[in-house]
Amino acid sequence: MKGITKKFGDFVANDSIDLTVHKGEIHALLGENGAGKTTLMNVLYGLYMPTEGNIFIKGDKVEVTSPNVAIEKGIGMVHQHFMLIDTFTVVENIILGMETTIKKGSWDTKCIDIERATKEVEKLSKKYSLHVDPKAKIQDISVGMQQRVEILKALYRGADILILDEPTAVLTPQEVEELIQIIKNLTKQGKTIIIITHKLKEIKQAADYCTIIRRGKKINTVKVSNVTEENLAEMMVGRQVSFAVDKKDIEKGEVVLNIDNIIIKDNRKLNAVNGLSLKVHRGEILGIAGVDGNGQSEFLEGITGLRPIESGKVVLNGENIVNTSPRHIMKKGMCNIPEDRQKRGLILDFSIAENMILEIYDKEPFSKNGRLNHKNIEEHARKLIGKFDVRPQNEKQAVGALSGGNQQKVIIAREVTNDPDVLIAAQPTRGLDVGAIEFVHKYLVEQRDNGKAVLLISFELDEILNLSDRIAVIYNGKIVDILDRKDANEKKLGYLMAGGGVENGRKEA
Ligand SMILES: Nc1ncnc2c1ncn2[C@@H]1O[C@H](COP(=O)(O)OP(=O)(O)OP(=O)(O)O)[C@@H](O)[C@H]1O
Ligand SMILES: [Mg+2]
Incomplete structure (x- = not known):
């Protein structure tokens, strides 16, 4: 890619970027949230036409006017948010739009040749060690599996x-390891990989080269073996980044959230949360560690009022809030940074300003006598945009057009500003760059230091260990152990997360 510039109106998302990738290499793209990585790849894949610049594939100048052209030229893309059809099988998704048909019966009817397609998919999946069940429906397989389908x-x-x-x-640590193996394998068979990631560890582990982009401009392309994680972080944000979290000693206060023996069913009506109890104190960050699928999502939905609780109590500030409305729970002092920011955290078609007041739109000074006061709403948003460094700094921008990381910042700004007694933070730094992670961690610690309780749910053990004062391990819908931070380490947690602390844990797992 030579001199690629992409403008959205006056905004320059890519500013004359050069990117050279050689056959058979793994090339990482690194940059802060909103730096322009996805935009650059969308240009390569033909989703956007560049405002200026040219693309050369195998030496030939190519006008990539659509994804069809890109595919024809041998380019494939797996998007930040998957694009699969849930009710179709793996094979049906893979062949969608490229089906070969077969004549069936004596009539002139044509059917999709699903048998042949299944065989082809099986062959492909074997060749590249991408194991999938061709007949499984997308809705029934894990996120990691869905990614293989993509x-x-x-x-x-x-x-x-x-x-x-x-x-x-979106992957668990185990799945990340597998994916890295898969892409290394692919390059051995002559494929070329361009990978966007915020995880410096992964870049060190997998990539040959790394191109760093900052605010739409290319900073450098480096050979990964020649640089450290710190070097990469510094090139990316233009300053030194601290990986350690600064925390003063804990001043644990009274119990503010008391969860007592709750049972919550999953969509298949099985007990996903199965007699879970937990006490959360003021002034602490309580981390919940666990392998995905051990009831975390149902637990979160249950205590925030989005899923019925079958039995048990959740006492928040002295009141049992079981099966009351999300709005009531929020008013009683619990706010929530949800796992899925696009489905649960934001209204993508609304502006940044509107998203910032989703929970307080009915209060003065944002509305009076049932009418919104847009001037005050926008002023409120401008303040938060400045404080939380949301880019672009335009409160009228629709949230759907923000980069993933900036969408997350909007949610965090809103929830922290509500000043909750209990802040639920589910995967709060998913998809954030290292600078933004440092920033979010600072805000979570600040909540705690102000005597609030923070309940942190994360698949990143590093994050749990860095932030938590106590760590609860969830396994099979129960808290199987609670450790003080000083007694916890990665190995111990890993053992408990795999069911090691449970009687007959191995059998159950
Ligand atoms: N369709 C669009 N209309 C207007 N602005 C856009 C559009 N798409 C992207 N942008 C803007 O371009 C900038 C770059 O966005 P992009 O999605 O490329 O960032 P990114 O580097 O992938 O960030 P992240 O790490 O958060 O995914 C952002 O400021 C974003 O708001
Ligand atoms: Mg992106």
Whole structure:
């Protein structure tokens, strides 16, 4: 890519970027939230036409006017948010739009040749060690598995150059390891990988080269073996980043949230949360560590009023809030940074300003006598945009057009500003750059230092260990152990997370 510039109105998302990628390499793209990484890859994949600049593939200048052209030229892309059809099977998704048909019966009817397609998919999946069940429905398989389907989909279309936009943001640590193996394997078979990630560790582990982009401009392309994680972070944000969290000693206060023996069912009507008890104190960050799928999502939905609780009590500030409304729970002092920011955290078509007041729109000075006061709403948003460094700094911008990380900042700004007694933070730094992570961690610690309680749910053990005062381990819908931070380490937690602390834990697992 040579001299690629992409403007949205007056805003320059990519500013004359050069990117050279060689066959067979893993090339990482690194940059802060909103730096322009996804935009650059969307240009390469033909989703956007560049305002200026040219693309050369295998030496030939190519006008990539649509994804179809990109696919024809051997480019495949797995997007930051997956694009699969939930009710279709793996094979049906992979062949969608490229079905071969077969004549069936004596009539002139044509059917999709699903058998042949299944065989082809099986062959492909074997060749690249991407194990999937071709007949499974997307809705029944894990996120990691869905990602393999996306990769297979691209390979099925003949991709030689595969773009992966933050593929590891949604994966568990175990799945990340597997993915890294998969892409290394792919390059051995002559494929070329461009991978966007915020995880410096992954870049060190997997990539050959790394191109750093800051505010739409290319800063440098470096050979990964020649740089440290600190070097990368510094190039990316333009200053030194601290990886350690500064915390003063804990001043644990009274119990503000008391969860007593709750049972919550999942969508299949099985007990996902199965007699879970937990006490959360003022002035502490309580981390919940666990492998995905041990009831975390149902637990979160239950205590925030989004899913019925079958039995048990959740006492918040002295009141049992079981099965009351989300709005009531919020008013009683519990706020929530949800796991899925696009589905649960934001209204994508609304502006930043409107999203900032979703929970307080009915209060003065934002409304009076049932009418919104837009001047005050926008002023409120401008303050938060400045304080939380949301980019672009335009309160009228629709949230859907923000980069993933900036969407997260909008949620955090809103929830922290509500000044809750209990802040639930579920995967609060998913998809954030290292600078933004440092920033979010600072705000969570600030809440705690102000005598609030923070309940942190994260798959990142580093994050749990860095932030928590106490760590509860969830396994099979129960808290199996609670450790003081000083007694916890990665190994111990890993053992408990795998069911090691439970009688017959191995059998159950
Ligand atoms: N369709 C669009 N209309 C207007 N602005 C856009 C559009 N798409 C992207 N932008 C803006 O361009 C900038 C770059 O966005 P992009 O999505 O490329 O960032 P990114 O580097 O991928 O960030 P993240 O790490 O958060 O995913 C952002 O400020 C974003 O708001
Ligand atoms: Mg992006």
